[in-house]
Amino acid sequence: MANNYTKAERPTMYFIGVTTGKSSIMKVFPEWAKYLEIDAEIKGFDFKPHDEPAKYLEAVRFIKNDPKSEGALVTTHKLDLLEACKGEFEGLGPYAKELREISSISKRGNELWGHAKDPVTVGLSFEAIVKDGYWNETGAEMLILGAGGSSLALVTYLIGRAKDGRDLPSKIIINNRSEKRLNELKKHAVKMVEEAGVDINLGFNLCPSPADNDAVAVNLKEGSLVVNATGLGKDSPGSPLTDDVIFPQKGIVWEFNYRGDLVFLDQANAQKEARQLSVVDGWFYFIHGWTRVIAEVFHKDIPTEGPVFNELCEIAARAGSPTNKAG
Ligand SMILES: NC(=O)c1ccc[n+]([C@@H]2O[C@H](COP(=O)([O-])OP(=O)(O)OC[C@H]3O[C@@H](n4cnc5c(N)ncnc54)[C@H](OP(=O)(O)O)[C@@H]3O)[C@@H](O)[C@H]2O)c1
Structure with a gap:
């Protein structure tokens, strides 16, 4: 080139x-x-x-x-x-x-x-999706699929939000398919949380297969947010979840991309009515x-x-x- x-x-x-x-x-x-x-x-x-x-x-x-x-x-x-x-x-x-x-x-x-700029822009997008006070009102959790750059940006933004005294998900869970990336993000996030002096409930899961991600999603509380930050659907085919996934009732589903064959969005839309989901793509991002x-x-x-x-x-x-x- x-x-x-x-x-x-x-x-x-x-x-x-x-x-x-x-x-x-x-x-x-x-x-x-x-x-x-x-x-x-x-x-x-x-x-x-x-x-x-x-x-x-x-x-x-x-x-x-x-x-x-x-x-x-x-x-x-x-x-x-x-x-x-x-x-x-x-x-x-x-x-x-x-x-x-x-x-x-x-x-x-x-x-x-x-x-x-990513912690700022992902934060602006996050604010457009979830209204202030939502996490305190619902006690809902957040599951981020993927531990790459944009996932780190979102975690960075959320730590800043906690530092500002604003409400957060009761637990922020990050799943990744490779251990290396997961551990890197974990190290980084734990250090940032310590430096910020905030109390955040973080969870990290090594999930090599989509079925492993399903197993975490099914246990999320009502109203929880599920984010696809893996790039699957745009950067590579597929979804980080299987078609058998069960999204949380009244949950929010956020795909970081807006183009490509976004199977993750299709999976969410298939359950939109039955589980009363809000489904958002990455256009505002x-x-x-x-x-x-x-x-x-x-x-x-x-x-x-x-x-x-x-x-x-x-x-x-x-x-x-x-x-x-x-x-
Ligand atoms: N709308 C927008 O403007 C906008 C802005 C920012 C980002 N994005 C999109 O967001 C996506 C992610 O961006 P990024 O920079 O964070 O990418 P990235 O650095 O490549 O990270 C993707 C992560 O997802 C993990 N992953 C892949 N498949 C998985 C699975 N089945 N289960 C769990 N984890 C899995 C990868 O794991 P490994 O460690 O095994 O590789 C990697 O750690 C990209 O497609 C990007 O285009 C969109």
Whole structure:
């Protein structure tokens, strides 16, 4: 994959991913830019997952030294890119150091800045799904399937929420199919909880097969939230659950993705009426993810709710139809 590092003639934001040309952001960004009065275009840089450090360095140095290259949103390569390019950044925002990743590259004068926005954007998405006080009222639990980057972002957000004295699920359970990732997240989460001085009931389960995840889901309390943070359905086929899973009565089911063959969503929708479920996909997560980075790159105040945010959602839905939405 050869990226084209040609001097930008007009302000440009980059999308650093794997198959960026397929993303609906290529259609959504120009419409958002018009609405937000941002004079800029978007271009993609594609890398293989875990690409060579020198390739990440080449892209970051290009953005840093090209005056009209304003910044970038990073997916998939968040950890690898920061590891390869640490020395290029004059500043790192909150969470970037502790999570050792960045999803946003921006400039402040002559300085290059990196931010880890995921704990913020997953948090905004979480707040849109569960109303304040819900956990105290219901005593419900939360099951996160997967112990990757986005799962860690959600746990980080929830620890911050507890630190702010806000209510939390009575138990936060994390299941993962490989022990290594599960243990890494456990170590990280336990340390963050200790440092924050909060009281959170965390549970970790090694679940190599979907039937193992079913066995945890069936014991959740009424009203509990079940999150698919495995990427199964988009990144690889299938679901982390079997078709025999029993979702909690009056539960909330949240799939982090909104495109792909989302079997997990189908499984939830099949039980929606019988078990009175609320079923949510990852579209708002996508919108929050992009708008937070655009705000950072163009130093623009973009609200996270209200009429302007609602208009951005409508513009995105019009520009990126359900068949070509791509994160
Ligand atoms: N809507 C949005 O804008 C948005 C934003 C952020 C993320 N996402 C999506 O969320 C998904 C997860 O992202 P990520 O960055 O966290 O991915 P990731 O780092 O690859 O993590 C996925 C984790 O799920 C685990 N897993 C896979 N199958 C499992 C199963 N059957 N049971 C339990 N655990 C299982 C993996 O286990 P191993 O340790 O065995 O690999 C891995 O730890 C991706 O598809 C991403 O696109 C969407």
